[in-house]
Amino acid sequence: MRTLTASRGSELRPTAAATRPAVQITHLRKTYGPLVAVDDVSLSVAEGEIFGILGPNGAGKTTAVECAVGLREPDAGTVRLLGLDPRADRDEVHEIVGVQLQASAFPAKLRVGEILEEYRSFYRDPADTGELVEALGLAGKRRDYYRSLSGGQRQRLSVALALIGRPRIAVLDEMTTGLDPQARRDAWELIERVRDRGMTVVLVTHFMEEAERLCDRVALIDHGRIVALDTPVGLAAQARGGKTVRFVPSAPFEDRLLTGLPGVTRVEHQGQHVVVTGTGELVNELILALHTVGVTARDVQLDASNLEDAFVRLTRNGTQLHQEKNGEPS
Amino acid sequence: MSLHMLARPRAPRAAFGQIVRNEARLAWRQPAGIIVGIGVSLLLLVIFGSISVFRQPSSKLGGLSAFDIYIPILIAFSIGVLALTYLPGPLVAYREQGVLRRLSTTPVPASWVLAAQFAVQACLMVIAVLLLIGVSVVGYGAITPRNPGGLVLSVALAIAALFAIGLSIAAAARTTGAARGLMALAFYPLMFFSGLYVPMQMLPGVFQDVSHVTPLGAAVVAIGDSMLGQFPPAEPLLVMAAYALGFGYLAKRFFRWE
Numbered sequence: 001m002r003t004l005t006a007s008r009g010s011e012l013r014p015t016a017a018a019t020r021p022a023v024q025i026t027h028l029r030k031t032y033g034p035l036v037a038v039d040d041v042s043l044s045v046a047e048g049e050i051f052g053i054l055g056p057n058g059a060g061k062t063t064a065v066e067c068a069v070g071l072r073e074p075d076a077g078t079v080r081l082l083g084l085d086p087r088a089d090r091d092e093v094h095e096i097v098g099v100q101l102q103a104s105a106f107p108a109k110l111r112v113g114e115i116l117e118e119y120r121s122f123y124r125d126p127a128d129t130g131e132l133v134e135a136l137g138l139a140g141k142r143r144d145y146y147r148s149l150s151g152g153q154r155q156r157l158s159v160a161l162a163l164i165g166r167p168r169i170a171v172l173d174e175m176t177t178g179l180d181p182q183a184r185r186d187a188w189e190l191i192e193r194v195r196d197r198g199m200t201v202v203l204v205t206h207f208m209e210e211a212e213r214l215c216d217r218v219a220l221i222d223h224g225r226i227v228a229l230d231t232p233v234g235l236a237a238q239a240r241g242g243k244t245v246r247f248v249p250s251a252p253f254e255d256r257l258l259t260g261l262p263g264v265t266r267v268e269h270q271g272q273h274v275v276v277t278g279t280g281e282l283v284n285e286l287i288l289a290l291h292t293v294g295v296t297a298r299d300v301q302l303d304a305s306n307l308e309d310a311f312v313r314l315t316r317n318g319t320q321l322h323q324e325k326n327g328e329p330s
Numbered sequence: 331m332s333l334h335m336l337a338r339p340r341a342p343r344a345a346f347g348q349i350v351r352n353e354a355r356l357a358w359r360q361p362a363g364i365i366v367g368i369g370v371s372l373l374l375l376v377i378f379g380s381i382s383v384f385r386q387p388s389s390k391l392g393g394l395s396a397f398d399i400y401i402p403i404l405i406a407f408s409i410g411v412l413a414l415t416y417l418p419g420p421l422v423a424y425r426e427q428g429v430l431r432r433l434s435t436t437p438v439p440a441s442w443v444l445a446a447q448f449a450v451q452a453c454l455m456v457i458a459v460l461l462l463i464g465v466s467v468v469g470y471g472a473i474t475p476r477n478p479g480g481l482v483l484s485v486a487l488a489i490a491a492l493f494a495i496g497l498s499i500a501a502a503a504r505t506t507g508a509a510r511g512l513m514a515l516a517f518y519p520l521m522f523f524s525g526l527y528v529p530m531q532m533l534p535g536v537f538q539d540v541s542h543v544t545p546l547g548a549a550v551v552a553i554g555d556s557m558l559g560q561f562p563p564a565e566p567l568l569v570m571a572a573y574a575l576g577f578g579y580l581a582k583r584f585f586r587w588e
């Protein structure tokens with residue numbers, strides 16, 4: 001027994017070292033006056049993982065990543081990037097972390113190529129500029145002034161600059177906001193490629209499709225707190241709690257008729273549609289119940305739950321919880 | 331590899347050269363600083379040189395011509411206009427637009443941009459000084475500066491004092507608009523006391539007394555004396571050094587990167 005434990009322990013040690021988290025955030029808290037922007041956030045991102053941070057506007061996503069990269073000082077909690085403290089070890093951290101900020105600009109009268117060359121010179125072992133601009137569709141823009149770039153092109157340049165130092169961790173804050181669908185897909189491919197070379201990616205986004213396509217795991221943040229943390233598929237399943245059925249009733253009826261059914265968890269009205277959430281043989285039960293009061297259901301749709309539903313459900317639950325805590329009616 | 335990297339974290343030296351190159355490109359592509367800081371002072375020199383009255387020695391001016399009097403004043407003008415208007419502007423704009431914030435996430439300290447700005451502006455100032463002296467000597471037969479050592483020291487101190495003031499403006503101003511206001515507030519009085527509008531020799535003594543304790547007034551005295559062959563007296567040099575240190579301290583204390 002003792003030998004078994006010992007051998008297991010020695011087996012574990014190298015494994016634990018190999019899976020040292022790229023990002024380790026523990027009980028992070030940041031307030032601006034009375035506003036709690038980030039409230040007790042803990043998460044851990046493994047090396048080589050693409051980790052999504054999802055949440056509605058103003059949820060505290062940006063504040064959280066700005067604390068993580070050392071741009072802001074947290075009020076409480078710790079951040080470790082490959083074991084380094086982003087503020088105390090800032091010099092080391094700047095070498096291994098590439099950042100794309102939401103609001104950053106470059107001098108209007110510099111050319112794209114000149115900005116890239118400048119940032120490239122900051123790093124010891126930089127990436128190949130040609131490959132980056134090619135992947136991001138900026139190859140034809142190298143001689144253009146920054147001020148002549150469209151919003152999407154500026155965004156892509158910003159992504160290129162975050163990756164140009166070949167960082168071990170890339171932190172991208174709304175990387176694809178403002179990009180057209182094709183450019184977005186190109187950016188996703190690039191992220192998958194750099195991850196395949198071992199880069200860890202922390203991605204702040206509010207595009208569900210992006211999170212579903214790219215992320216190994218997603219943290220859903222609302223009101224500064226993590227309300228869910230799982231794989232995109234896991235999150236969608238968590239939120240499912242059943243199916244959603246939409247239909248148009250032939251005549252008005254009392255909600256009680258449906259909320260009283262054992263499998264139903266929620267009844268909502270959206271214009272002429274009624275949306276019922278629940279489990280089990282939902283459609284059959286609904287139709288039978290409606291039949292008893294002489295109502296028929298038209299345009300019946302059974303929605304498959306996805307990450308977007310998870311987002312809406314979980315953040316709305318968060319809102320409700322939040323309001324209840326503050327004594328407001330939900 | 332990674333241990334080696336962690337042991338010596340600091341941006342490659344070549345990065346500074348790249349930043350200077352880009353700042354120089356920006357100065358060239360947004361040439362207002364070059365046009366005003368070098369072009370306007372040269373133009374004034376040529377105009378004054380072309381007016382024959384200006385080139386006649388006058389007993390009121392201690393045997394010098396108005397043209398001679400204006401050479402150090404135009405040098406002070408070039409330094410003043412570059413340091414007070416074309417130094418703080420871009421720095422405040424960089425802070426406003428997030429350029430400095432973005433830089434602060436790279437291995438390069440944001441202060442390198444500041445240093446690059448200094449380097450580019452100082453180069454423009456030296457070019458302005460050389461052109462003003464060169465054109466006045468070659469084109470209008472002005473005397474060649476007789477005390478080059480004193481001249482170099484005076485110009486260097488003037489640049490240091492005016493940079494410190496310009497940087498304090500960049501530190502105090504939150505927006506480019508505010509920077510422009512503060513710049514005007516500093517620029518016009520300083521230019522007045524340098525004698526740009528009326529040479530101090532033609533004003534009552536109290537004006538000269540005030541002028542001697544302003545940075546550009548002190549610069550004009552020190553540069554003028556060096557050109558006439560004396561090593562400048564201690565007073566104007568100390569005045570400029572005091573401005574450099576005092577405002578340098580303020581700038582360092584209050585400059586915000588975000």
